[in-house]
Amino acid sequence: xxxxxxxxxxxxxxxxxxxxxxxxxxxxxxxxxxxxxxxxxxxxxxxxxxxxxxxxxxxxxxxxxxxxxxxxxxxxxxxxxxxxxxxxxxxxxxxxxxxxxxxxxxxxxxxxxxxxxxxxxxxxxxxxxxxxxxxxxxxxxxxxxxxxxxxxxxxxxxxxxxxxxxxxxxxxxxxxxxxxxxxxxxxxxxxxxxxxxxxxxxxxxxxxxxxxxxxxxxxxxxxxxxxxxxxx
Amino acid sequence: xxxxxxxxxxxxxxxxxxxxxxxxxxxxxxxxxxxxxxxxxxxxxxxxxxxxxxxxxxxxxxxxxxxxxxxxxxxxxxxxxxxxxxxxxxxxxxxxxxxxxxxxxxxxxxxxxxxxxxxxxxxxxxxxxxxxxxxxxxxxxxxxxxxxxxxxxxxxxxxxxxxxxxxxxxxxxxxxxxxxxxxxxxxxxxxxxxxxxxxxxxxxxxxxxxxxxxxxxxxxxxxxxxxxxxxx
Numbered sequence: 001x002x003x004x005x006x007x008x009x010x011x012x013x014x015x016x017x018x019x020x021x022x023x024x025x026x027x028x029x030x031x032x033x034x035x036x037x038x039x040x041x042x043x044x045x046x047x048x049x050x051x052x053x054x055x056x057x058x059x060x061x062x063x064x065x066x067x068x069x070x071x072x073x074x075x076x077x078x079x080x081x082x083x084x085x086x087x088x089x090x091x092x093x094x095x096x097x098x099x100x101x102x103x104x105x106x107x108x109x110x111x112x113x114x115x116x117x118x119x120x121x122x123x124x125x126x127x128x129x130x131x132x133x134x135x136x137x138x139x140x141x142x143x144x145x146x147x148x149x150x151x152x153x154x155x156x157x158x159x160x161x162x163x164x165x166x167x168x169x170x171x172x173x174x175x176x177x178x179x180x181x182x183x184x185x186x187x188x189x190x191x192x193x194x195x196x197x198x199x200x201x202x203x204x205x206x207x208x209x210x211x212x213x214x215x216x217x218x219x220x221x222x223x224x225x226x227x228x229x230x231x232x
Numbered sequence: 233x234x235x236x237x238x239x240x241x242x243x244x245x246x247x248x249x250x251x252x253x254x255x256x257x258x259x260x261x262x263x264x265x266x267x268x269x270x271x272x273x274x275x276x277x278x279x280x281x282x283x284x285x286x287x288x289x290x291x292x293x294x295x296x297x298x299x300x301x302x303x304x305x306x307x308x309x310x311x312x313x314x315x316x317x318x319x320x321x322x323x324x325x326x327x328x329x330x331x332x333x334x335x336x337x338x339x340x341x342x343x344x345x346x347x348x349x350x351x352x353x354x355x356x357x358x359x360x361x362x363x364x365x366x367x368x369x370x371x372x373x374x375x376x377x378x379x380x381x382x383x384x385x386x387x388x389x390x391x392x393x394x395x396x397x398x399x400x401x402x403x404x405x406x407x408x409x410x411x412x413x414x415x416x417x418x419x420x421x422x423x424x425x426x427x428x429x430x431x432x433x434x435x436x437x438x439x440x441x442x443x444x445x446x447x448x449x450x451x452x453x454x455x456x457x458x459x460x461x462x463x464x
Contacts, residue, residue, distance in 0.1 A: 046411070049281045050436060054384050054415050058437075066435035073432040152286050179282050186286050200305040203298035204282055205290075 003170070004190065004223065006113035008142075008160045010151075010175035011120060014194055015215065016094040016128060024090050028083055036071055043067035048119055048150035057148040059121045064091055092127040096134060097196075099216030104137040106219040115140035117160045117173075119150050140164065152183020160189075172210075174218065178202040185209075192218055235402070236422065236455065238345035240374075240392045242383075242407035243352060246426055247447065248326035248360060256322050260315055268303055275299035280351055280382035289380040291353045296323055324359040328366060329428075331448030336369040338451040347372035349392045349405075351382050372396065384415020392421075404442075406450065410434040417441075424450055 012018050019037050026033025044067040051057050065088050072079040108114055115138055118125050122143040129135050140163050147155040160171060173184035176194040178201050185191045185206040193201060193208035194215060201208065212218040244250050251269050258265025276299040283289050297320050304311040340346055347370055350357050354375040361367050372395050379387045392403060405416035408426040410433050417423045417438040425433060425440035426447060433440060444450040 047434075047436060049285060050384060050411050050414065050434075053281060053284055053382075054418050054436075055386060056418055056437065066437075070432060070435040073435075150285075152282060154287060179278070182282065183286050186288055200302060202279075202282075203302045203305075204279060204286075205288065205298075 004112065004172045005166055005170040006115065006139075006164050007107055007172045007174060008115045008117050008164070008189075009215075010173075010177060010180050011116050011118035011125060011128065012094075014174060014176040015100050015116070016096050016132070018091075018094060020095040021087065021090040024087060028087070029077055032075065032077065035075065036077070039071045039074065040068055043070050052150040052153055057150075059145055060119050060124060060150075061088070061091075061121060064088055092124060093131050094128055096132045097214065099214045101134060101137070103215040103219035104134065107222065108137065110222065112222075113139045113164060115142060115160060115164065117142045117144075117156070119144050121145045151180050152186075154183075154187050157184050157187035157189065172223075174215070179204070181208050182206055194218065236344065236404045237398055237402040238347065238371075238396050239339055239404045239406060240347045240349050240396070240421075241447075242405075242409060242412050243348050243350035243357060243360065244326075246406060246408040247332050247348070248328050248364070250323075250326060252327040253319065253322040256319060260319070261309055264307065264309065267307065268309070271303045271306065272300050275302050284382040284385055289382075291377055292351050292356060292382075293320070293323075293353060296320055324356060325363050326360055328364050329446065331446045333366060333369070335447040335451035336366065339454065340369065342454065344454075345371045345396060347374060347392060347396065349374045349376075349388070351376050353377045383409075383412050384418075386415070386419050389416050389419035389421065404455075406447070411436070413440050414438055426450065 009015050018041050022033045022037040025036040029036060044063050047063040047067050065084060068084060068087055069079060104114055116125060120143060122145055125141045125143055129141060142159050142163050144150055144156045146159060149155045161168060164171060168188040169190065171189050172192055173189040174192045174194060175181045176196055178193060181191045181193045182202055182204045191208045192210040192212055195211055196214055241247050250273050254265045254269040257268040261268060276295050279295040279299050297316065300316060300319055301311060336346055348357055352375060354377055357373045357375055361370065361373060374391050374395050376382055376388045378391060381387045393400060396403060400420040401422065403421050404424055405421040406424045406426060407413045408428055410425060413423045413425045414434055414436045423440045424442040424444055427443055428446055
């Protein structure tokens with residue numbers, strides 16, 4: 001029987017809405033905000049994967065700015081130094097999803113430890129959490145920067161284990177990114193996939209232990225002891 | 233001064249058109265062929281990156297079929313076992329781009345060795361090349377399967393070096409995939425980016441040594457000795 005003692009969250013897209021940058025994109029590039037925001041996010045992820053695969057790590061902020069430059073170049077949009085700075089700064093002021101603050105309180109009130117394990121640098125994670133007033137909602141903020149790899153590299157998932165000093169089976173890993181949930185599952189954590197958009201889980205050989213609509217839904221129906229007992 | 237002695241090509245998208253599967257996609261799913269072909273290719277690449285990052289290698293054929301299943305699931309399209317088999321079989325019968333056969337002849341007539349270095353399995357590469365009648369146009373067909381990693385992992389690029397028994401500076405690596413050209417450049421090859429679609433090169437910290445419109449253009453204007461002399 002497993003009893004979950006800690007919940008470790010992905011940040012970008014799971015607790016915080018990466019597409020909240022769309023508003024400033026739209027203001028700077030009218031009618032193109034959505035296209036920019038989507039391509040920027042896709043390239044940002046690809047650049048983290050590429051750099052990790054090539055053994056050419058640079059931190060997440062670098063991926064963010066390089067992906068923005070490529071996006072604007074691909075879409076034929078001029079990007080001024082001031083525009084670049086203000087757009088990248090938006091990634092430090094992402095909005096949490098509406099269900100998140102109360103859900104975190106509820107989990108903590110139930111005696112669970114809470115943490116973030118993110119591709120972001122320590123500085124970025126701290127800024128995002130501070131700017132949204134949620135600093136007191138987490139026991140640990142963990143950055144991939146400590147191992148200079150990006151998700152879904154196994155060394156990243158190991159970081160949460162080392163920080164929390166628990167067994168894998170004690171930790172529920174929560175992500176809206178199907179590939180991130182897959183990486184955590186292969187590493188050995190029980191996994192909850194947050195499926196906000198009604199998507200289809202990736203076909204990479206494993207399935208999530210739980211699927212929840214959002215983090216509020218996870219907190220409201222948190223598995224009691226034994227509910228994950230078929231998880232190794 | 234460098235004198236290029238061998239040209240090593242990426243297969244999918246560089247010599248062969250991955251979107252030649254669009255025709256069968258369209259026949260099986262009228263009006264959806266283009267959407268399927270694009271999402272399938274994107275997911276196929278992502279699945280190779282994910283499996284390499286997670287240390288969960290399965291061969292390229294597995295990525296192809298898993299990506300197809302995810303694509304059909306995401307688009308709400310039923311996929312029968314027969315449909316799946318016939319669609320995946322199309323990846324063994326890709327059409328070479330029109331400029332490719334003559335360009336290969338021209339390079340070989342100039343005394344250059346030619347090879348393919350591909351994510352595909354040995355079986356896939358051989359089948360694609362045989363089915364297009366180009367077997368005699370290559371000295372070597374090299375598969376990532378030998379190292380059980382995918383591009384852009386450095387071990388993959390090392391394979392061409394080991395096979396050709398040349399120095400890095402003797403080998404021109406050619407890819408239409410910007411991220412693949414980037415990986416080869418970081419590894420240390422002189423690199424030619426084939427930019428068939430008028431795209432923008434990725435912002436990952438390096439630039440290609442040559443940019444050509446297609447492989448025919450590369451062969452017609454092949455750099456003479458010294459033309460790449462600023463390449464380390």
